Amino acid sequence: MIRTTSDGPDSSRIGTLGAYVVGVTPPPTQYALAGEVSIAYKVVGDGPIDIVLVPGYLGHVELIWDVPSVVHMFERLGTFARVIQYDRRGTGLSDRLPRASTLEERVEDIRAVMQAVGSTSATLVGISEGAPTAILMATTHPDMVDNLVLYGGLARGTWAEDHPWAAPREDLLESSRATAPFLFEGAMAEVMAPSVADIDFARDFYARLQRYSASPSSLQQAFEAFLDIDVRALLPSVSQPTLVVHRRGDRAVNWRAGKYLADHIPGATYKELPGIDHAIYVGDADAVIDEIEHFMTGARRAVEVDRIVTTVMFVDIVGSTRTAAALGDSTWHDLLTAVTSVLRDQLRTHRGTEVKTLGDGLMATFDGPARSIRCAKAMIEATAPLGIELTVGLHTGEVEVTQDDDIAGLAVHLAARIGSAAQAGEILVSRTVRDLVAGSAIDFTDRGDHDFKGIPEPWRVYAVTS
Structure with missing residues (x-):
């Protein structure tokens, strides 16, 4: 269930994914320069703590506001923090690239948006594939990172002997080829948001997100770059307080990947939640936000949805x-x-x-x-x-x-x-x-x-x- 600021009859439907939100005015999209690359971002809330949401595979800072549960997530985070969302280079409204971006370049995206909003240090919330980027940022620019939150994250993209829960590279490539014809029809919902994949709006939303995030060739390049990710060697060097949150039945990233992060980051806290959805805003999003708020403020707040x-x-x-x-x-x-x-x-x-x-x-x-x-x-x-x-x-x-x-x-x-x-x-x-x-x-x-x-x-x- 979500809260809505709408007063009219054509409001969004209840649930984790719904129709378009009416009566909600998103903050303006702005641009920061990372070198010569323009990075699209928005700022939500005015709390005393800065949060940077480090995105994963897909992203679009404006399209995402069509989802009521995303609006609710921003509203909740904005009660205790200033939230910075952005599109990493090559995706969404940020400048497109002829190739996939590197982790180092993605770190530069974070630094650019933080500088643009006058943030000297922030809590990074690395979501899915954004977790490795957040980890690299935390270890190479520790003075700019106060805390680390890793949701649905991983340290490595493919199978290894000491990382056996991930699929082998060739299996993932074969799966990518098999699903490619259906991605722009919303097939991604089956993996990212399986609990609502039968809802027409959910499939339509993921179809649009695929199309608006990047071109087919760019998405394939990004996927192949994901297969090469491996930041395991950096985990012992993370010095910030770290919270790892993972849903037990996550169909996109096995929960053991999250447990691995927590086991190898010094002093990290691991919170496992029920659910099968990978998208942070699908399923019991409030449970995830509760953990983040408690980690950052020391307080738990029951959300009263009336x-x-x-x-x-x-x-x-x-x-x-x-x-x-x-x-x-x-x-x-x-x-x-x-x-x-x-x-x-x-x-x-x-x-x-x-x-x-x-x-x-x-x-x-x-x-x-x-x-x-x-x-x-x-x-x-x-x-x-x-x-x-x-x-x-x-x-x-x-x-x-x-x-x-x-x-x-x-x-x-x-x-x-x-x-x-x-x-x-x-x-x-x-x-x-x-x-x-x-x-x-x-x-x-x-x-x-x-x-x-x-x-x-x-x-x-x-x-x-x-």
């Missing part, structure tokens, strides 16, 4: 009062129990979250509007053999989460009103939902503008037709 953006579903049984009267209380109760069980099964299958039952229906939330539609269709099909017809209303918007995990707000009321306008066996959605699932092969019929009780303006609704 407003989120989610897709709200209202499901109702058609003619429930008439059916209950015809069947009698006992039989009706048994049937209602069976229907509720079927609905809950579909919620589990489609990763929905039940908020509460509502007599003859229920309210639920989803971290993706397309998934909520698929769930609604499955619910209607699964309850038909029981002789039950349903109506479903869906809307994506900002809601308030109450202390008892209920939800409230205009988005909840709107979803309920949309559901009440649906006919038997029909799924009605708001225009917001329709817009967010564009490209997902879901078809709609325009049902026109509706004036709903308690809603300040007309809302256009659509019926799902396929």
Whole structure:
């Protein structure tokens, strides 16, 4: 879940990856000169500590702001630090190169952006392939590095006898050739963010990130350069306090690579977290930020998320009062129990979250509007053999989460009103939902503008037709 600064109905969806953030104004992109190479960077927050986020394989300082969980990460880090994000040379909005950059050149990128913002020393957060760069910076310019945080990092890119958890070079090259045709279709999400790889936005985002970060040939050159990385000899020379954070099920970089870093950097602290995602902003990003904040400030802060953006579903049984009267209380109760069980099964299958039952229906939330539609269709099909017809209303918007995990707000009321306008066996959605699932092969019929009780303006609704 994320916090959002948006007040409107076309906000981003809840979750670790979602649709575009509305109402958030990213800081301006600026440029620092590293020799004759322009390095794009942004500065977030105004805390007393400087953090430099050292990027990995892919990067784009502007595109990344399309992801709500990234915005949330910057917001949290910015409460106790001034955060500097940048695109390393050859990627994103920084100057492109005819070849892959070297680790030494990447260190010069860090020095350039630090000088540009007037930072004399900072904590380096090396993310993924950014870890070796951060390590080289810490050992060659120790006066400029206060602390070192290595997330999802590694010291060597390929297999070695004392590094057996990494894949051999030839295997990685073969895998690269096999996946190359699909990289620009979002295949990278399967490795970087597997927990959300089935979400349309996630695959679309990684497809765009691949395209915007660098050209195909540049990406291949960067990948081959990654295979040559080996900073193991530098680890004993790291003198800064160091935190190593790694997710146990990381599919891109084995957790043993992180453990190796911690075991070979003097005095390093190793924090292993659950999860399968490699991207720092996917999965339980707050758990990672908690560790970083505690390491840097000595304090742990529980993040209170009281407003989120989610897709709200209202499901109702058609003619429930008439059916209950015809069947009698006992039989009706048994049937209602069976229907509720079927609905809950579909919620589990489609990763929905039940908020509460509502007599003859229920309210639920989803971290993706397309998934909520698929769930609604499955619910209607699964309850038909029981002789039950349903109506479903869906809307994506900002809601308030109450202390008892209920939800409230205009988005909840709107979803309920949309559901009440649906006919038997029909799924009605708001225009917001329709817009967010564009490209997902879901078809709609325009049902026109509706004036709903308690809603300040007309809302256009659509019926799902396929």
